[in-house]
Amino acid sequence: MMKLYYAETMMPRKVCAVAKLLDSPIDYAYVDLGKGEHRTPAFRAMNPAGKVPVLKDGDLTLFEADAIAMHLAVKAGSDLWPSDPARQVEVQRWLSFAAHELNPQTGTLYFEHVIKSHFGMGPVDADAEAAAIKATKRHLSVLDGRLATSRWLAGDGLTIADIAAGVTLPWAQKANIPLADFTHVRRWHDDLSRLKGWLDPWPERAAAAA
Numbered sequence: 001m002m003k004l005y006y007a008e009t010m011m012p013r014k015v016c017a018v019a020k021l022l023d024s025p026i027d028y029a030y031v032d033l034g035k036g037e038h039r040t041p042a043f044r045a046m047n048p049a050g051k052v053p054v055l056k057d058g059d060l061t062l063f064e065a066d067a068i069a070m071h072l073a074v075k076a077g078s079d080l081w082p083s084d085p086a087r088q089v090e091v092q093r094w095l096s097f098a099a100h101e102l103n104p105q106t107g108t109l110y111f112e113h114v115i116k117s118h119f120g121m122g123p124v125d126a127d128a129e130a131a132a133i134k135a136t137k138r139h140l141s142v143l144d145g146r147l148a149t150s151r152w153l154a155g156d157g158l159t160i161a162d163i164a165a166g167v168t169l170p171w172a173q174k175a176n177i178p179l180a181d182f183t184h185v186r187r188w189h190d191d192l193s194r195l196k197g198w199l200d201p202w203p204e205r206a207a208a209a210a
């Protein structure tokens with residue numbers, strides 16, 4: 001049985017969504033970030049960056065959410081990570097776009113509105129929010145153009161690129177992510193929302209220890 005160390009936050013959400021969609025056989029270990037459980041020597045031995053998610057699968061210890069999502073898809077023989085090399089390049093293109101362009105901006109909005117209030121980290125930084133909204137709109141217009149002619153980001157089939165790029169959208173209202181002008185992004189997110197586990201990917205909580 002694989003073991004996934006997670007919290008109910010942005011990056012683990014990708015992996016929990018993929019796991020739920022694929023019915024992956026996983027033993028879940030909730031990591032309480034508020035208590036610093038991700039900073040212990042035992043946790044850092046699994047991920048020296050001290051971040052969730054981390055997956056253990058036999059002798060393999062894997063961190064980085066996109067890589068874990070890929071691993072789960074490969075193990076399940078799922079087209080969420082396609083086997084065709086040309087399709088893989090296309091999936092990687094949108095994974096990169098999500099990681100380097102879109103998600104740092106939507107992630108800032110998520111941090112300002114969701115994380116700060118959850119962990120009592122003070123008020124929203126209005127300048128950071130304004131800059132992130134401006135940049136998010138720029139990146140959402142790229143997605144909107146793509147999704148005007150393609151059901152999913154990498155073509156006709158759902159892939160982990162959709163899951164990675166869409167990960168903050170279930171928090172869109174709370175995080176003030178500006179979706180109003182992007183019809184095709186909203187259609188795409190409605191499609192994602194119909195997937196098993198998209199809106200509630202979280203497992204029953206169990207302690208991280210052991």
Ligand SMILES: N[C@@H](CCC(=O)N[C@@H](CS)C(=O)NCC(=O)O)C(=O)O
Nearest residue numbers: 009010011012051052053064065066
């Ligand atoms: N690049 C990593 C980032 C993981 C990450 O930022 N995880 C956050 C939760 S969403 C975390 O563990 N934060 C704790 C901290 O930075 O102290 C990935 O994609 O898995």
